Amino acid sequence: MTPVSKIMDKENVRRTVMRIAHEIVEKNKGVEDLCLVGIRTRGAVLAERIKQCIEKIEGHTLEVGVLDITLYRDDLTLVDTQPIVHETLINFNIADKKIVLVDDVLFTGRTIRAALDALVDFGRPASIQLAVLVDRGHRELPIRADYVGKNIPTSLNQDVKVILKETDEKEDEVVLEKRK
Amino acid sequence: MDWTRHDLLDLQDLTREEIELILETAKSFKEVSTRDVKKVPALRGKTIVMLFFESSTRTRASFELAAKRLSADTINFSVGASSVSKGESVLDTAKNIEAMNVDMIVVRHKSAGVPQMLRDHLDSAVINAGDGCRAHPTQALLDLFTIQEKKGRVEGLDVAIVGDILHSRVARSNIFGLTKLGARVTLCGPSTLMPKDIEKLGVTVDYDLKNVIKKVDVLMMLRLQIERQREKFLPSMREYAREFGVNKEKLKGAKKDILIMHPGPTNRGVELSADVADGECSVILEQVTNGVAVRMAVLYLLAGTKHEPAE
Numbered sequence: 484m485t486p487v488s489k490i491m492d493k494e495n496v497r498r499t500v501m502r503i504a505h506e507i508v509e510k511n512k513g514v515e516d517l518c519l520v521g522i523r524t525r526g527a528v529l530a531e532r533i534k535q536c537i538e539k540i541e542g543h544t545l546e547v548g549v550l551d552i553t554l555y556r557d558d559l560t561l562v563d564t565q566p567i568v569h570e571t572l573i574n575f576n577i578a579d580k581k582i583v584l585v586d587d588v589l590f591t592g593r594t595i596r597a598a599l600d601a602l603v604d605f606g607r608p609a610s611i612q613l614a615v616l617v618d619r620g621h622r623e624l625p626i627r628a629d630y631v632g633k634n635i636p637t638s639l640n641q642d643v644k645v646i647l648k649e650t651d652e653k654e655d656e657v658v659l660e661k662r663k
Numbered sequence: 664m665d666w667t668r669h670d671l672l673d674l675q676d677l678t679r680e681e682i683e684l685i686l687e688t689a690k691s692f693k694e695v696s697t698r699d700v701k702k703v704p705a706l707r708g709k710t711i712v713m714l715f716f717e718s719s720t721r722t723r724a725s726f727e728l729a730a731k732r733l734s735a736d737t738i739n740f741s742v743g744a745s746s747v748s749k750g751e752s753v754l755d756t757a758k759n760i761e762a763m764n765v766d767m768i769v770v771r772h773k774s775a776g777v778p779q780m781l782r783d784h785l786d787s788a789v790i791n792a793g794d795g796c797r798a799h800p801t802q803a804l805l806d807l808f809t810i811q812e813k814k815g816r817v818e819g820l821d822v823a824i825v826g827d828i829l830h831s832r833v834a835r836s837n838i839f840g841l842t843k844l845g846a847r848v849t850l851c852g853p854s855t856l857m858p859k860d861i862e863k864l865g866v867t868v869d870y871d872l873k874n875v876i877k878k879v880d881v882l883m884m885l886r887l888q889i890e891r892q893r894e895k896f897l898p899s900m901r902e903y904a905r906e907f908g909v910n911k912e913k914l915k916g917a918k919k920d921i922l923i924m925h926p927g928p929t930n931r932g933v934e935l936s937a938d939v940a941d942g943e944c945s946v947i948l949e950q951v952t953n954g955v956a957v958r959m960a961v962l963y964l965l966a967g968t969k970h971e972p973a974e
Contacts, residue, residue: 551691554703554733554963564665565967567684568691568960604700 490635490643491657496616499632500529503614504536506630507583514541516609518580520548522598523569526586528649529616533585548573550584555597571601578606583630587645589615592626617657619643635659666964670782670789673798674839682843686808688960689953695732696955706735706966710765713739714757715792716772721927721951722792722801726769729958735766735966757781767965770794788965796830802926803836805957807844809950810881813922818845823875825907826885826934829856829896833926834885838864851875852885852907855896872907876914881922884909884934900933910936914944922946 491499511517514537521530527549534547551569559565584598595613602611614630619637635643640662646653664680674682695703711730713723723739730737740760751759757768767788770778775795782789793799810817822841828834828850841848848866850857857868869875876882887903897903909923923935923945931937940947 554695554705559705559967560708562967564667565964568688568963570691570694572694600704604702605698 487658487660489656489658490617491633491655493655495633496647496655496657499616500532501536503616503630503632504533504540507533507612507614508537508540510612510629511581514543514545516579516581517583518546518548518575518577519583519585520550520573520577520598520602522584522586522594523549523551524650525645525647526550526584528647529587529614530583530585531649533583533614546575548575548577550598550601552594552597552601555601557593557597573605576606577602577608579609582608582611583614584611585614587616587647588643589613589618589626589628589631590621590643592622592624595626596624616645617643633657667968669965669968670778671800671961671965672778672782672789672791674800674803674836674843675798677843679843682804682807682840685804685957685960685964686811688964689804689808689957692732692959692963693953693956695959696952701732702734703732704734705963706730706733709733709735709767709966710763711735711737711767711769711962712760712765712787713737713741713792714760714768714770715739715741716753716770716777717742717793719771719792721954722771725951725954726790726792726801726958726962729955729962732955733959733962735962738765753777754780754784757785761785761787767962788968790961790965793832795832796835797832798836799832799926800836800840801954801958801961802833803840804961805950805954806833806837806883806924806926807840808953808957809924809946810846810922812953813946813949814880817841820846820881821849821879822846822881822883823849823851823869823879824883824885825851825872825875825909827856827887827896828852828861828885829858830888831885837883838866842866846881849875849879853897853903872909873913873916876909876921877916879921880918881924882909882917884923884925884929886926886928887930887933889930904933908932908934908936909939911938911942914939920944924950927951 519530521527530547534545549572551571553566553568612629615628616632618631618634642662644658646656727737769790769792771792772794775797777794778791824834842865850868925947
């Protein structure tokens, strides 16, 4: 296999995000009490895109929050220097809301564990669902996604890189590359 | 940029980038204090000691809240109730506390250099919460944070520090912080309370407060340390208030959006009249709010680094 292989291109990403938006609306039987929370950095971008898709489908604008999970990581005592903390912006009350958590890649599940802990500190939502663009396997915790853009079988010496226009200033794509 | 320091003794040691990283981190922590659940688990299991050899309400409460909102455990150790009054040395006291496996020590002492001395002898991270007339880095950081938040920048601003510069650790730390971030600093106060050769730090001295008020964006008032007036630095408090106190009348020539700051506690009627202290230009209470966020950022960043023995 080549060191870098392209798994999704711009069109694939667009269609996949649209499909996830449809699935969210279908599974929740509409958009009542629904909110999106994206995990920094690329999950936040995807949450914003899903919001726009749902706007097109249902004509309804959902509230979107941005979550930074740095302070909830389980490896803070292990890293050499503290990771940079970014702002969490959830400007609405999440109590009794149906939250869809959005991230780009689901891997070990540790980020999602941290995000769940962080969310609960903001209130008690009615439910939390998870949407990811890519599920690459290798879970270390009992966590699964409700909406998956694409399942990609990977080995542990590979990295899945999601490139999005808003954060990377390049055309959207998803690539699989050998870990350096 | 990665944070590599284990201790915070003074802003003199920090680079501009390091100061900016603390301010940026503090921005994220400010949001935590606005939540219903004002707590994040970042420093779970860490123990932080407040070792205050000099009295303090605001700074100690602020550090303690900052530590608690990061889920660290805190203990308080103040001089009145301590073994220091039984003749134990500062270092022995600190070593005894460290022997209980603490991670960080926040220290205040009336003698300059005590935090430095502790840093050289202890493994725990040492944070200076004020040493003598030398430094008070977290106060200066929260002042910088407040200016940045209100004005959008520090670079290029004219800032005046007014009052008893000679005895002020707040002034000294602010001079380093402000000049590093590119502000122009003017010092103003009675000539008896102005240190000699202070211009060498890259500041200008102006003894005419009216003149200073006209040109500055930020007016940082210092507390007149009444307890030191026995030493005859001033003819009278009234004269000081007349010459270097700020009231509505004196602010008439000032810029409309001037910020009035004070590290507290305020002597109302001495450095600030009540109508100015409570007026719309005053950001004194916001400084206090920001203090918690800035101290959270400092504790968070320092907690992640390992101790390197002093050379």
